[in-house]
Amino acid sequence: MPAASTSLCCPPAEPTPPVPTDAAEANAHxxxxxxxxxxxxxxxxxxxxxxREGCIVGDVVDELPLAQSTVSQHLKQLRAAGLIRGEVDGxxxxYCVEPGAVSLFKALVAGL
Amino acid sequence: MPAASTSLCCPPAEPTPPVPTDAAEANAHxxxxxxxxxxxxxxxxxxxxxxREGCIVGDVVDELPLAQSTVSQHLKQLRAAGLIRGEVDGxxxxYCVEPGAVSLFKALVAGL
DNA sequence: GCCATTCATCGTATATCGACGATGAACGCT
DNA sequence: AGCGTTCATCGTCGATATACGATGAATGGC
Structure with missing residues (x-):
């Protein structure tokens, strides 16, 4: 029986939202x-x-109408983009959000 | 000889940024x-x-390192998403931006 | 040690993307 | 009418995305 745990992890993260430099790179980013x-x-x-600012695991799978492997791939893409971070806990x-990347994204979009 | 014209078009547009309703639709949008x-x-x-708040045409092609047909396809995608609008002028x-769609996008991203 | 649980990865199939050249449609000009 | 310009569409190619089931690796509990 799976237990929905809301374990808190990914504590400090990075408060540093690095800003883009030139135009082309900002577009690419x-x-x-x-x-x-x-x-x-x-x-x-x-x-x-x-x-759930705590992190979730397979709870995401329960929340979405997708297979576990598919969810895993989506998580991989989000991680590759730097938007989330995952660390092994037993x-x-x-998984948890990477606040810096999210706020950078918001800033980039707001700058359109 | 092509002339870089900055003709002004797409005047009033829509000042109405419609807000999303339920969560699933907001995600999809x-x-x-x-x-x-x-x-x-x-x-x-x-x-x-x-x-260039005025609109551009093939100036975009000159600005990008892509073939004209490729640029046309990108414009088509932007138009399909409702982000820009194009009207024939001779x-x-x-083409010009659809301010409502852009601000809606900004709002949706800011709401993350 | 052995097994169940949890998640990632592999392999596969289908669909879409991104790019280009070539072609076609619409328009202005002479 | 005929021509050149401008842009969209078509057809094609390789690469990537999306989905799934099946398999594999790591861990905790018995």
């Missing part, structure tokens, strides 16, 4: 972050991780 | 807009159209 959120499931995952893996 | 900006070229195009087509 914005495009990369936008691509990571170019799928409803990934938007939902990010929102989940923001809400048999499970704890 | 955000994903759709993010997908439209999931490529550096499209980000660059949108920025171009924002800068032999050329005038």
């Amino acid at each position: 914005l495009a990369r972050l936008a691509k990571a959120l170019a799928h409803p499931a990934r938007v939902a995952i990010l929102r989940l991780l923001v809400q 048999p499970r893996v704890c | 955000l994903a759709r807009l993010a997908k439209a900006l999931a490529h550096p070229a499209r980000v660059a195009i949108l920025r171009l159209l924002v800068q 032999p050329r087509v005038c």
